[in-house]
Amino acid sequence: MTDHASLRTSFSYPGISSSPHFVQVCQNLTSQAEILTQYIIEGLTNGEGIVIIARLGLRKALSAKFKDLGLDLNDLKAQGKIRIFDADFMLSLFNFEDTVDRAAFEKCVLTPVFETKLKFGKVRAFGEMVDILWKDGWQDLAIELEGWWGEICEEHNLMLLCTYLLESLDPAEYNHSLKRICNTHNHLVPITTFNSSPSEGMVDSFEVAWNNVVDKFKFSKHISSFSPTV
Numbered sequence: 001m002t003d004h005a006s007l008r009t010s011f012s013y014p015g016i017s018s019s020p021h022f023v024q025v026c027q028n029l030t031s032q033a034e035i036l037t038q039y040i041i042e043g044l045t046n047g048e049g050i051v052i053i054a055r056l057g058l059r060k061a062l063s064a065k066f067k068d069l070g071l072d073l074n075d076l077k078a079q080g081k082i083r084i085f086d087a088d089f090m091l092s093l094f095n096f097e098d099t100v101d102r103a104a105f106e107k108c109v110l111t112p113v114f115e116t117k118l119k120f121g122k123v124r125a126f127g128e129m130v131d132i133l134w135k136d137g138w139q140d141l142a143i144e145l146e147g148w149w150g151e152i153c154e155e156h157n158l159m160l161l162c163t164y165l166l167e168s169l170d171p172a173e174y175n176h177s178l179k180r181i182c183n184t185h186n187h188l189v190p191i192t193t194f195n196s197s198p199s200e201g202m203v204d205s206f207e208v209a210w211n212n213v214v215d216k217f218k219f220s221k222h223i224s225s226f227s228p229t230v
Contacts, residue, residue, distance in 0.1 A: 020153035022187030022222075023162045025169070025178075025210075027203060031191075032163055033061035036126055037069070039161050040082065048159075049120030050082040051112050053090055053127045080119060083112050087128040095133070100141050105148060113158060124159040135168035139180070146184035166191070171202060174209035179216070187222040188214055 026032035036058070043050050054062070066073045076082045094104035109125075116123045127149065133142035146162065153160050162185065169177050182188050191206060 020158060021150050021160045021162070021185050022189060023164070023181060023185040024189040025164045025166055025191050025206065027166050027191055029057055029061055029165070032058060032165065033065050035163065036062055036161070037065045039124065039126060041069075043124045043159075044076075044081060046122070047120065048122045048124050049080075049116035051116055051123060051125040052082060052084045053087045053109075053125070053129060054084065055087045055128055055132070058128060059084060059086075080116075083116060085112065087132060091129045091132055095141070098138070098141070100145060102148060105145070106152070109149075109152065110156075113152075113156065117156070122157070122159075124161070126161045126163075128163065130162055131164045131168050134164060134177075139177070143180055143184060146181070150184060150186075166202060166206060169206070171205055174206055175212060178209055178213040182213055182217055188217065 024035060026035060036052075036054075040050055040052070040062075052059075052062075063073045066076075073082065073084075077084060090108050093108050094101045109127075113123055113125065130142040130145050130149075133139070133145065149160055149162070152158055164181065190210060191203065
């Protein structure tokens, strides 16, 4: 059995326990999988239960990342340490045309959260449904969903990571989009970049917008000055 604590030095997320609802924009699927892996490893090390709501592509990338670390994601699922749900399917259960149903949403997310909390005492979750809504043009619904998540975090002491892919955001609207997204979270984490990425120009534009927006929130939000490293 792999000692999760032995991986903590390489896969740590400083300050994560201080804020229940935080956000990071990821450059691509690779960086998203890296971030989520660090997040999960930290939770396993702390003896927390994990609830993941993700699309197929991210689930595959996550499984490959765990395999590289010598961890069997299916084994962790069988032990009940990690519960994984399909983001597209779960979203379909409470997203009807141009609306989202709060009662149906809470039934979908609270059931696995409560069951996991009963077993482990503390839960950290990850949700990709807001990114799906945002990318599909339903930004108002994504913000509404973020608000519901925030209330659940506060009421049930839930730690939640939300990620948005850089490609989901319109470069012409970076400032406006980031202002709306950051306003619904209490912990803001800067983008993780890879020097070899072909989207370097987009990242530069994004970082300018990010710095402009977080400067406005510096007295009301927990803003990390680091990017997680792997």
